[in-house]
Every structure is written in structure tokens, then in C-alpha cells.
Amino acid sequence: MQISATGIGKKFNRRSIFREVDFSVETGEVFGIIGRNGSGKSTLLRIIGGLLSPSAGSISYGINGTDVSVEHLHRVMGYAAPYLTLYEEFSAAENIALYAKIRGLQKGSSDIAALLDRVGLPTDRKDPIRAYSSGMMQRMKLIFSILHEPPLLLLDEPISNLDREGMAVVYDIVAEQKKTGTVIIATNDDEDIAQCDRTLRVEGRA
Amino acid sequence: MLKQAFAIFWKDLASELRTRYAINALLMFVVVTLAVIMFALVGETLSPGALTGMLWVVMFFAAMSGLSRSFVAEEERGTSMTLQLLATPTAIYLGKLLFNLLLVLALNIFIVLLFLLTMDQFTVAQIDLFWFVILLGSIGIASATTIIAAIIAKANTKGTLFPVLSFPVILPLLMAGISATKIAVEEPMWDTVWPDLQLLGSYIVVVITISFLLFEFVWKD
Amino acid sequence: MWWKLLLFFWIAAFSAVGLVTPIAGSLTELSMIAQWSAEKAIPVKFRTAGEPVSAEDGGWVIRGTDKHGHDADFHFSAIPENAGTRDGYLATARYDTTAHRVEVVEVLGEYPGFSFPFIPGLEERAKIIFFHVPMAWMTVVAFLVSMWFGIQYLRKKDLEDDFRSVASAGLGLLFCVLATTTGSLWAKFNWGSFWNWDPRQTSIFVLLLVYGAYFALRSAVEIEEKKATLSAVYNIIAAATVPFFIFIMPRIMPGLHPGSADDNSAGPVVSSGGMDAIMRFVLYSMLGGFLVLYGWLMRIQGRLHRIKLKRAELAP
Ligand SMILES: Nc1ncnc2c1ncn2[C@@H]1O[C@H](COP(=O)(O)OP(=O)(O)OP(=O)(O)O)[C@@H](O)[C@H]1O
Ligand SMILES: [Mg+2]
Numbered sequence: 001m002q003i004s005a006t007g008i009g010k011k012f013n014r015r016s017i018f019r020e021v022d023f024s025v026e027t028g029e030v031f032g033i034i035g036r037n038g039s040g041k042s043t044l045l046r047i048i049g050g051l052l053s054p055s056a057g058s059i060s061y062g063i064n065g066t067d068v069s070v071e072h073l074h075r076v077m078g079y080a081a082p083y084l085t086l087y088e089e090f091s092a093a094e095n096i097a098l099y100a101k102i103r104g105l106q107k108g109s110s111d112i113a114a115l116l117d118r119v120g121l122p123t124d125r126k127d128p129i130r131a132y133s134s135g136m137m138q139r140m141k142l143i144f145s146i147l148h149e150p151p152l153l154l155l156d157e158p159i160s161n162l163d164r165e166g167m168a169v170v171y172d173i174v175a176e177q178k179k180t181g182t183v184i185i186a187t188n189d190d191e192d193i194a195q196c197d198r199t200l201r202v203e204g205r206a
Numbered sequence: 207m208l209k210q211a212f213a214i215f216w217k218d219l220a221s222e223l224r225t226r227y228a229i230n231a232l233l234m235f236v237v238v239t240l241a242v243i244m245f246a247l248v249g250e251t252l253s254p255g256a257l258t259g260m261l262w263v264v265m266f267f268a269a270m271s272g273l274s275r276s277f278v279a280e281e282e283r284g285t286s287m288t289l290q291l292l293a294t295p296t297a298i299y300l301g302k303l304l305f306n307l308l309l310v311l312a313l314n315i316f317i318v319l320l321f322l323l324t325m326d327q328f329t330v331a332q333i334d335l336f337w338f339v340i341l342l343g344s345i346g347i348a349s350a351t352t353i354i355a356a357i358i359a360k361a362n363t364k365g366t367l368f369p370v371l372s373f374p375v376i377l378p379l380l381m382a383g384i385s386a387t388k389i390a391v392e393e394p395m396w397d398t399v400w401p402d403l404q405l406l407g408s409y410i411v412v413v414i415t416i417s418f419l420l421f422e423f424v425w426k427d
Numbered sequence: 428m429w430w431k432l433l434l435f436f437w438i439a440a441f442s443a444v445g446l447v448t449p450i451a452g453s454l455t456e457l458s459m460i461a462q463w464s465a466e467k468a469i470p471v472k473f474r475t476a477g478e479p480v481s482a483e484d485g486g487w488v489i490r491g492t493d494k495h496g497h498d499a500d501f502h503f504s505a506i507p508e509n510a511g512t513r514d515g516y517l518a519t520a521r522y523d524t525t526a527h528r529v530e531v532v533e534v535l536g537e538y539p540g541f542s543f544p545f546i547p548g549l550e551e552r553a554k555i556i557f558f559h560v561p562m563a564w565m566t567v568v569a570f571l572v573s574m575w576f577g578i579q580y581l582r583k584k585d586l587e588d589d590f591r592s593v594a595s596a597g598l599g600l601l602f603c604v605l606a607t608t609t610g611s612l613w614a615k616f617n618w619g620s621f622w623n624w625d626p627r628q629t630s631i632f633v634l635l636l637v638y639g640a641y642f643a644l645r646s647a648v649e650i651e652e653k654k655a656t657l658s659a660v661y662n663i664i665a666a667a668t669v670p671f672f673i674f675i676m677p678r679i680m681p682g683l684h685p686g687s688a689d690d691n692s693a694g695p696v697v698s699s700g701g702m703d704a705i706m707r708f709v710l711y712s713m714l715g716g717f718l719v720l721y722g723w724l725m726r727i728q729g730r731l732h733r734i735k736l737k738r739a740e741l742a743p
């Protein structure tokens with residue numbers, strides 16, 4: 001997945017967070033977005049993910065030379081972030097089945113168990129994920145982002161709330177994704193930054 | 207896209223059946239409202255025409271208290287971004303519209319049945335036309351309020367804003383619905399009821415079309 | 428600057444013309460009124476077509492021609508001043524159906540150079556249209572302009588367009604309130620009560636609700652960009668549904684306004700084809716004046732807005 005952004009700017013209430021951000025990312029790259037707290041990393045990531053419209057500039061997306069429009073971006077993109085909330089009244093398996101159904105994918109119970117296994121969550125819990133710990137919830141979010149094997153993976157603070165083993169899971173996912181796709185990570189963590197091939201510093205004012 | 211929409215519809219339905227946030231309270235709301243009307247009308251004889259107006263008032267307020275839930279819940283729980291990452295705005299709108307449609311139909315059928323059972327003075331001259339008008343009216347209410355619900359879900363004072371924004375938009379529908387229901391209840395004649403049915407139909411088409419065009423702007427931050 | 432003065436004088440002059448121009452009917456209206464009420468006197472104008480002659484009962488009779496060229500005998504209780512030399516009169520009069528003659532009640536003056544036609548049921552109150560109708564039109568114009576800039580905002584995401592949209596909605600609300608007030612004051616004197624739920628009254632009431640809802644929505648959203656988007660969307664939805672009133676209203680309630688479906692009197696006031704040429708001229712001049720006034724108010728708001736932005740050091 002290739003992404004190229006030119007002149008991206010974002011304003012909230014007429015107040016500019018950042019302006020004139022240019023970058024491009026190629027397939028096989030792990031791209032880091034770094035910057036102080038409140039500098040606009042998450043905002044930029046949301047713009048890249050098509051969740052927020054930029055106040056200025058444009059981004060183009062392509063897979064092997066064919067353009068992808070923002071409306072269809074969600075099909076080829078996975079996204080995990082602390083500010084994402086899953087459907088907490090459903091169990092883990094129900095959540096996964098739900099995402100698969102909305103995305104039009106066939107996921108049997110063995111696929112679901114494999115996904116839960118991959119991120120190190122128990123496969124036999126039937127209670128709503130409302131009761132999950134924050135680290136467990138973060139692992140659920142990882143499943144949410146990789147379920148449809150997207151060519152583009154956007155991760156905002158991916159290791160927040162995770163233990164050592166959880167971090168290994170994240171970096172494993174990143175390494176796997178790097179083989180065929182693209183990863184963009186918004187982070188301040190040194191270990192995350194070490195995973196990145198290149199970084200972009202956002203200099204927004206808080 | 208239709209598949210996506212149905213998946214979202216099922217999600218809302220499953221979530222509602224699991225939590226029963228809305229449906230119990232809504233049914234009680236209807237019962238209470240009807241009880242208030244009956245107490246207020248003890249000993250009065252009202253024409254079926256006047257009772258038709260009451261019926262629509264109850265249907266309007268039931269819609270106002272129930273139909274914003276599907277969007278507001280998404281926004282309050284913070285799951286709207288999750289949904290945004292799963293499906294196109296069109297599919298989401300369609301899914302929510304279907305859910306609201308089901309909810310409003312169930313509610314209105316419940317209301318009408320209670321009305322027919324409890325109000326002896328409420329006699330309907332042509333029952334099939336009557337139900338047809340209720341059906342059209344319900345579709346109209348669902349289509350107009352779904353986009354308004356999406357708007358108010360993004361605002362601060364969600365609960366009070368919903369009827370405020372809905373009323374001027376829904377008023378033509380209410381008037382046409384009341385007029386058509388009155389005709390069905392009092393003296394059904396095809397040539398008098400036809401313009402109202404046309405109006406209801408075209409209102410639904412216009413509102414749904416415009417909602418599809420505008421929903422993306424509302425939905426995306 | 429000059430055009431503001433011009434605007435001021437324009438509106439003042441046409442208001443004066445609209446209010447001062449006398450209302451004068453013809454023999455047609457006189458006989459029409461006579462069928463409803465024998466006692467009622469109305470203003471008429473006529474040219475003298477003969478010498479004053481004394482009548483048997485001690486009064487005087489002058490042959491007169493109305494503006495349509497119809498003749499009648501006009502009966503005066505006493506001979507009016509300069510009766511022989513005057514070439515016309517403006518006077519209140521009534522038609523005596525038994526004596527088949529016109530009784531002049533009071534001479535008001537010379538034959539006026541121009542006058543507004545006498546409309547049974549409206550009379551002097553017809554003059555409200557020079558104010559009420561432009562206000563009602565401006566309400567609609569402001570609403571449409573507001574929607575137009577709303578659409579522009581959705582297309583280009585420029586907050587300036589949103590500002591224009593709000594400014595126009597604000598003026599629309601102002602004109603809406605003015606039109607409603609003038610309308611219901613007039614309705615009190617003509618239809619007997621301030622509010623009658625006539626189709627057009629109901630429509631303007633709904634417009635008032637739409638404007639109210641629009642501003643309520645705006646105050647309930649914090650992020651300016653979101654506020655702009657949501658209110659633009661609401662604006663468009665309202666503009667798409669409000670026109671349904673035009674179709675539903677006449678079915679639900681009888682119309683009192685001229686031009687309503689079941690209206691068969693007073694038609695000439697608004698159906699401009701039938702309206703008196705002078706009245707139409709004054710009305711359109713007032714409309715033009717109000718349109719320019721609206722543009723001016725928009726400009727003032729724009730300037731205020733830029734000053735505010737500069738104060739907050741947020742100017743683009
Ligand atoms: N919805 C919003 N409304 C108003 N301001 C916002 C909104 N979202 C973000 N901001 C502002 O944008 C700036 C950047 O926020 P953002 O969340 O992108 O920062 P960040 O770089 O991700 O910070 P952190 O390292 O703490 O995650 C902040 O000043 C924040 O206040
Ligand atoms: Mg952040």
C-alpha cells in the first residue's frame with residue numbers, strides 16, 4: 001500500500017494543530033509518527049485513516065498502482081487505538097463474529113479461536129468483554145485491526161497497557177504485516193520507534 | 207452493501223435484545239401515555255376524528271423518546287469510530303434506518319392495538335386502509351427521524367434537541383398522516399385519501415434520498 | 428456612503444407613498460358594498476360630468492363619471508364649495524338602493540392624481556402589503572441564501588461560507604419575526620384574532636420553528652467545523668421538507684390569505700397580474716429596497732465578524 005500526503009493541515013475551532021505536513025509511505029515500510037503529547041499524532045493518524053477530514057491538503061492511497069478512495073479505505077485498513085471502543089455488551093467471540101459479518105467475511109469458530117490465540121486471549125470466555133482488563137481490551141483491539149488482513153495497518157500507541165508478552169504480540173504482528181503491507185505507528189515509546197524504518201515528527205502546538 | 211447494512215441491523219437488534227435499554231422503557235412510556243389520555247378523557251365522548259389526532263400525538267412522542275437511541279448509544283459508548291472503521295456510511299445509515307423502521311413499526315402497532323382495545327369510541331370505518339396509512343406513516347417517521355438522530359448524536363444536549371429538530375421537519379408528514387387516518391376512520395373515499403397517500407409516499411422518497419446524500423457529512427468528524 | 432442614504436430615502440419615500448396615497452373606489456365597489464350593508468360609506472373618486480342641479484329634498488345633485496367611465500348622480504346634502512368649477516371629487520359615499528342614487532357623506536378633496544383601488548374587506552388595511560409582503564419574502568430569501576451557503580460549506584469546508592449561512596439565517600429570523608408580527612397585528616383587525624392557523628400563518632410559524640431549531644443546534648455543538656457541517660445539513664433537510672406544506676396545508680385548513688385555494692375575493696392584491704399598477708409599483712420598489720437592506724445588513728455582519736476574528740487573532 002502506498003500513501004502520499006501533501007500539505008496536510010488540521011484546524012479545530014479555527015485553531016491550527018499542524019500545517020503543511022508532507023510524507024509518503026511505501027509497501028513494506030514501518031512508518032512512525034512521533035511528537036510531544038498534544039502535538040497531533042493521533043489527529044494525523046485519524047486523518048490518514050479517513051476518520052477525520054483534513055482542513056487542508058490531500059492524501060492519496062494506492063495498492064499496486066490502483067487508487068483507493070477514502071470511502072473504501074476501511075476495507076483495506078486496520079486501526080487500533082486507545083480511543084477506540086469495542087462493543088462491550090458482546091463476548092470476545094461475538095465481537096469477532098460481528099466484525100467479520102459486517103465486513104462480509106466467513107469466520108468459523110476455529111478461525112475465531114485462532115485469532116484469540118494469536119493475541120494471547122482465552123478462547124473459552126463467554127462473558128461480555130465489558131469485564132476485560134485494559135490490557136486484554138488492547139489485545140481485542142489488535143484482533144479488530146488485523147481480522148481482515150488489511151494491506152494497511154494503523155496503530156496508535158499500540159503497546160499501551162500491554163505486558164512484555166503483549167508487546168511481543170504487537171511486534172510480531174508488525175513484523176508479519178511488514179512482509180506484504182504497510183504499518184504506520186503513532187507513538188512516543190522508544191521500543192516502538194525502534195521498530196520503525198522511518199519516522200515523521202509532528203510539530204503541532206498543544 | 208445490503209449485506210453490511212443487515213449485519214449492522216442485526217448487531218443493533220442483538221444489542222437491544224441483550225440490554226433491553228430501550229424497549230422496556232418505551233413500552234411503559236406508551237402505556238403511561240395512553241393511561242394519561244384515558245384519565246383525561248373519563249366521561250367525555252370524543253369523535254373518532256379527534257381520537258385520531260390523539261393517536262398520532264402518542265405515536266409522535268413515542269418516536270421522539272425512542273428513535274434517537276441507536277445513534278446516541280453509538281456515540282455515548284464511543285463505538286461510532288469502530289463502526290466507521292467497519293462499513294461505509296451508506297451501509298451504516300441503511301442499517302440504522304432498518305432498525306428504526308422495525309422499532310417504530312413495532313411501537314406503532316402496539317400503540318394502535320392498545321388504542322383499539324381501550325377506546326370504545328374509536329371505531330375504524332375501513333380497517334385495511336387504516337393499517338396501510340399507519341404503515342406508511344411509520345416508514346415516514348423512521349426515515350425523517352433517523353437522519354435527525356444522527357445529527358443530534360453529535361451534539362451536546364441530545365435528548366431535548368431531538369424533538370426540537372424533528373418537529374418542523376416531520377410536521378408535513380404528521381398532517382398528511384392525520385388527514386389520511388381521519389379519512390380511513392370516518393368516511394373512506396379513495397379520491398379524497400389519494401392526495402394524502404401520494405404526499406406520504408413522496409415525503410418518504412425525498413427524505414430518504416436526501417439523508418443518503420447528507421449522512422456522510424454528519425457521520426464523519 | 429451615498430447608496431446607504433439613497434436606500435434610506437428610497438424606503439422612506441415609498442413607505443410614505445404607500446401610506447399617504449388615498450384609497451378610492453368606483454361605482455362598481457359602491458354597488459357591491461350596498462348589497463352587503465346599506466349604511467356603509469366607502470371612499471370613491473369621480474369626475475364631474477355636468478352642472479350642479481338642486482334636488483327636490485333641498486340637496487344638490489352632480490352628475491359624475493367614475494374611473495371606469497360609468498355615470499351616476501351624486502347627491503350632496505348641501506352644495507359643495509366651488510361646485511361649478513371643480514372637475515372632480517374624492518369623497519366617502521354610499522349607494523342608496525331605493526332612490527338609485529349615490530349619497531355623498533363627506534367630501535375629502537379634489538380628484539386625486541393617483542390612488543389605490545378600494546378592495547372590499549380590506550380597505551385602508553390593504554396598505555400593510557407594502558411592509559408585510561416584503562418582510563415575508565425576505566424571510567424566504569434569507570432562508571434560501573442560508574441554505575445555499577450551507578451547501579457551499581459542505582462542498583468547500585470554508586468557515587467563511589458557514590459564517591455567511593448563519594448571518595443570513597439570523598436576518599431571516601429577524602424578518603420572520605417582523606413578518607409574523609405585522610401579519611398577526613393586521614389579522615387582529617381584519618380577521619378578528621391575532622392567530623388563525625391559516626396556511627400561510629402556519630407556514631411562517633414552521634419557518635420560525637426551523638430557525639429556532641437551527642440556532643438551538645448550533646449552540647449545542649462545540650467544535651466550529653462540526654457545528655457548521657451539522658447546521659448546514661439540517662438547513663438542507665428543512666428546506667427539502669418545508670415545501671411539503673404548500674401541498675398539505677390547503678387540504679387541512681381553509682385559507683384566509685389572498686391566493687389561497689378557496690379564495691375568491693380580494694384576489695387582486697397578491698396575484699400581481701390583477702393588482703393595480705401603482706400598488707404593484709410601490710410594492711416592488713419596497714421589495715427592492717428591502718433586498719438592498721438585507722444585503723447591507725449582511726455586509727455589516729461580515730465586517731463585525733472580521734473584527735471579532737482579528738480580536739481573537741484568528742484571522743486567516
Ligand atoms: N475533537 C477535538 N476537538 C478539539 N481539539 C482537539 C480534538 N482532538 C484533538 N484536539 C487537539 O488537537 C491537539 C492534538 O491532539 P492529538 O490527540 O492528536 O495529540 P497527540 O499527539 O496524539 O497526543 P498524545 O501524545 O497525548 O496522544 C491537542 O491539542 C488536542 O487538544
Ligand atoms: Mg495520541
